Amino acid sequence: MDNGIANPALSARDYKSSVKPVWCPGCGDFSVLSAITKTFAELQLDPAQVAVISGIGCSSRIPAYLNTYGFHGVHGRALPLGVGLKVARPDLTVLVTGGDGDGFSIGGNHFLHACRRNVDITYLVMDNQVYGMTKGQASPTTAPDWALSKLTPEGPGINPFYPLVIALASGANFIARASSSDPNGTARMLVDAIRHPGFSFIQVLSPCVTFQPEQREWKKLVHPAPVEATSDPAKAARRLMTDDNLFVGVLYQGTRKPFQPCLEADLEHAAELDEAFAI
Amino acid sequence: MSTDSVSIAFAGSGGAGVLTAGNVLLEAAASAGWYAYLSRSAGPQIRGGESVTLLRVSRNRVESHDDDFRLLLAIDWRNFERFVAELPLSGDSLLIGDAEAGPLPECLAAYAARYCELPLKRIAKGMSQGRPNMVALGVLAAAIGIPCDKVTEALAHTLRDKGQAAMDAGAACVTAGMECARELPLIKLPAAPAPRAHGERLLITGNEATGLGAVRGGVRFVSAYPITPATEILEWLAPSVDRLGGTLVQAEDELASVNQAIGASFGGTPSLTATSGPGLALMLESIGLAVAAEVPIVVVDVMRGGPSTGIPTKSEQADLGMALYGLHGDAPHLVLAPLSVADCLFTTQWAVHLAEALQTPAIVLSDQSLGQSRAVIERPADLAFIGRRQTLEDIGERYARYAVTTSGVSPMAIPGMPGGQYTAEGLEHSEAGTPSGSAADHAAQLQKRRRKLTDFDYGTHWAEIEGEATTAVITWGSTTGPVREALNRRAVAGWATRMVAMRLLAPARPDAMRQALDGVERVLIVEQCEGGQFHHYLRAHYDLPAEVRTLCKPGPLPIRPQEVYTRIEDWH
Known part of the structure; x- marks a missing residue:
């Protein structure tokens, strides 16, 4: 690949750090990590020019686990960390990552406003419909009748949060769903998301084999999106009305201009x- | 009561224009050479509530209000009883009301003998575009002897965007007001000091000075969420930081604003956010993140009455405990407080410098009485503090972001620096930044984060120390103004007193305090906080002499110089 730099091309392995993941064997997040390093290699990003930002949770x-710059912040606040960084340093590639609890519950307000603000960052949420790090409580995307948590023994009893609908309604500029069972497909989607100007959102179905073991079946159930991505929010909304929560593909690619203040001094x-205050 | 200055109060319901007119008078007095200090007291309503502008004009620098007001002019008396407690009058105070505004309120009955009515509204009605506040402005200027030409100049400046007709109408009202005040007893304002060259002094609010200090310190990213009484810092910074090649982002809430600042600073840009008590409470968890991840940020808290929503438009020094102790875990950080309107600039600039040099968050505790007051100040020198954020210059084989160094400060890689890649970490971590729960790593990192603050040379800026005596007053932040004035009066009366006004509250510096209290046998502690948070803080961290008195009063009533004076009068 001609990437215009003197160094030989970087491979996915070059983006991995030596730190060993804490995840359970079989966790979907391993393949998301692999998709991320493949993406960086595909884009031949300089590791020093990438920042990966996260909140709290397994994912x-x-x-x-990456050899880029990173920030492991507090629970729910990864998006504002990423927004502040990107606005101040538009030269960097900023990838924000996290889970469904971090992004849609404690960080829900930031998700709405990051979609609205449309800063040129990518937000990848590994959705396993459970709080894993605290040992298995219902998250905002958990089914109402999921009764395996001591905290909600009858099930959470409330309807799940619908990330793609919220992202579309709030103005995200790129909206997609991926599955950790297909790291190459996830990487392709992530390449498009990073390249797409503005706020890109990818929900990755990433099973928690410990607390939601039935999610192992996801790899058989997911299916490609029935149609191509649209730039028409109304069309995207109509498609979401018949969504079975298991399609994989790019739903929407908008054309909104990213939010980026000019940083030139006069x-x-x-x-x-x-x-102005002199007397 | 001071003989070098005159204090006046100008009241009216919100929207009546008492703040605009008061500011014109302030500008006129300033351009005629006087020093002046203006504060406002307002209810929470945007229009139609109660409002009063308090102005003190003086021969010398003034940083706070006097004990009482020599002149009170009210355009109307609506809701006047709500702030009468904030307007102490004396037996010879002059009271002026509008002839159409009804009788003097019951709460002022004791001053009836010094009350006179003027036809402010009637005069205004008789003029084209006449406004009672402008007529009242003329009355006030005449009563204290501010030259007419200075008032009309200042008025023209204020109304410059409203067109010539408005300026002419305003000037005509002022002239009519001055005419109408001719029969009033003149309140003698001491002669103005010798004129100064343009630019030697500034007319500025504490909130503006805070913004100026921030950009002078190098802040180029500001995140904002509006809150009274801090919003003006952010509003001033929005265009200003932009002109300097930075930016301000209005965030969705304070959780976001503090994290945006941390994110931007992680990227190498000195960053700040400003808020008030409720916002600081929301930010505390993430300020702890900045401690652990060693990311410099400055958070300004313009304190207001609390707890909860409290009294948003009025001042109190009651967020000290939260700023010092509100972070979870063992989380050393910086807490500073400006001591006057002018000092908002210095302290904020110093806070930016310290945060950057020490890679830690700095909380700056301003308050409403500094932030929203406007004063004539000496133009502060363009300071350049030595030493900035220590970044990575030479990346060795194995870069360790949180390397345990002698000073405790570890060189910080900035994204973009090749070979410096690390993860800023809120989990306890090893020197390399890898998450670690080991007792050894925890102890080493805790100690390094504490050491970098305690071993730093803060020089003499930690406090303003004045006077040699066996009696001392210790105070902090905005109460320094009335304390200093009380001690000046004691000096005139022949009593020496030492003042220790603390600018740096965390880290505590017991050795510096021991020196400051050398030879002191008794101490008065002054703070605007009912619960005595400052008193308890001093007890916790410093050796105080056996004899200690306190003057701990809640807001919103300011501490008056005479209260401080009286509290130590019998103590010789």
């Missing part, structure tokens, strides 16, 4: 601002 451990010294 939020990802930054430590004053050299801050002290010049005193003049």
Whole structure:
């Protein structure tokens, strides 16, 4: 590949750190990690020019497993960390990652507003419909009758949060669903998401084999999206009305201009601002 | 009561224009050479509530209000009883009301003998585009002897965007008001000091000075969520930081604003956010993240009455405990407080410098009485603190972001620096930044994060120390103004007193305090907090002499110089 740099092409392995993941054997997040490193290799990103930002949860451990810059923040606040970083440093590639609890429950408000603001970052949520790190409680995407948690022994009893609908309604500029059972397909989608200007959102179905073992079946149930991505939000909305939560593909690619303030100075010294107060 | 200054109060219902007119008078007094200090007291309503502008004009620098007001002018008396407690009057105070505004309120009956009515509204009605607040402005200017030309100049400046007709109408009202005040007893304002060259002094609010300090310190990313009484910092910074090549982002909430600042600073840009008590409460968890991940940020808290929503438009020093102790875990960080309107600039700039140099969050505790007050100040020198964020220059084979160094400060790689890749980590971590639950890593990182703050050389900026005496007053933040004034009066009366006004509250510096209290036998602690948070803080961290008195009062009433004076008067 001619990437215009003197170094020989970087392979997926070059983006991995030496830190060993804490995940359970069989966790879907392993293949998401592999999809991320494949994506970076495909885009031949300079590891020093990439920042991977996360909150708290099993999947939020990802930054430590990568050889890029990373930030493992507090629970639910990965998106504002990523937004602040990208606005101040538009030259960087910023990937925000995390789970469904981190992104849709404690961080739900930031998800709405990150979609609205449309900063040129990519948000990848590994959705396993459960809080794994705290040992198996219902998350915002858990089915109402899921009764395996001591915290909600009768099931959470409330309807799940619908990330793609919320993303579309809130103005995300790229919306897709992927499955950890297909790391190459996930990587292709992530390449498109990173390339797409503005806020890109990918929900990755990533099974929790420990607390939601039936999710092992996902790999048999997921199926390609029935139609191509659209740039018409109304069409995308109609498709979501018949969504079985298991299609995989790009739903929507919008054309909204990303939010990026100009960072050029017209004053050299801050002290010049005193003049407005001089008497 | 000071003889170098005159204090006046100008009241009216919200929207009547008492703040606009008061500011014109302030500008006129400033351009005529006086020093002046203006504060406002307002209810929460946007229009139609109660509002009063308090102005003190002086020969010398003024940083706070006097004990009482020599002149009170009210355009109307609606809801006046709600803030009468904030307007102490004296036996010879002059009261002026509008002839159409009804009788003097019951709460002012004691001053009836010094009350006079003027036809402010009638005069305004008789003029084209006449406004009672402008007529009242003329009355006030005449009563204290501010030259007419300075008032009309300042008025023209204020109304410059409203067109010539508005300026002419305003000037005509001022002239009519001055005419109408001719019969009033003149309140003698001491002669203005010698004129100064343009630019030697600034007319500025504490919130604007805070913004100026931030950008002078190098802040180029600001995240914002509006909150009274901090919003003006953010509003001033929005265009200003932009002109300097930075940006301000309005976030969805304070959780987002503090994290945006942390994200931007992780990227190498000095970052700040400003809020008030409720917002700081929301930010605390993430300020702890900035401690653990060692990311510099500055968070300004312009304190207001609390707890909960409290009194949003009025001042109190009651967030000290939260700022010092509100972070979970053992989380050393910086807490600073400006001591005056002018000092908002210095302290904020210093906070940015310290946060950057020490790679840690700094909380700056301003308050409503500093932030929303406007004063004539000496133009602060363009300081350049030595030493900035220590970044990575030479990347060795194995870069360790959280390397345990002698100073405790570890060189910080900034995204983009090849070979410096690390993960900023809120989990406890090894030197390399890898998550770690080991006792050894925890102890080493805790100690390094504490050491970098305690071993740093803060120089003499940690406090303003004045006077040699066996009696001392210890205070912090905005109450420094009335304390200093009380001690000046004591000096005039022949009593020396030492003042220790603390600017740096965390880390505590017991050795510096021991020196500051050398030879001191008794101490008065002054703070605007009912619960004595500052008193308890001093007890926890410093050796105090056996004899300690306190003056711990809640907001919103400011601490008056005379209260401080009286509290130590019998203590010799």
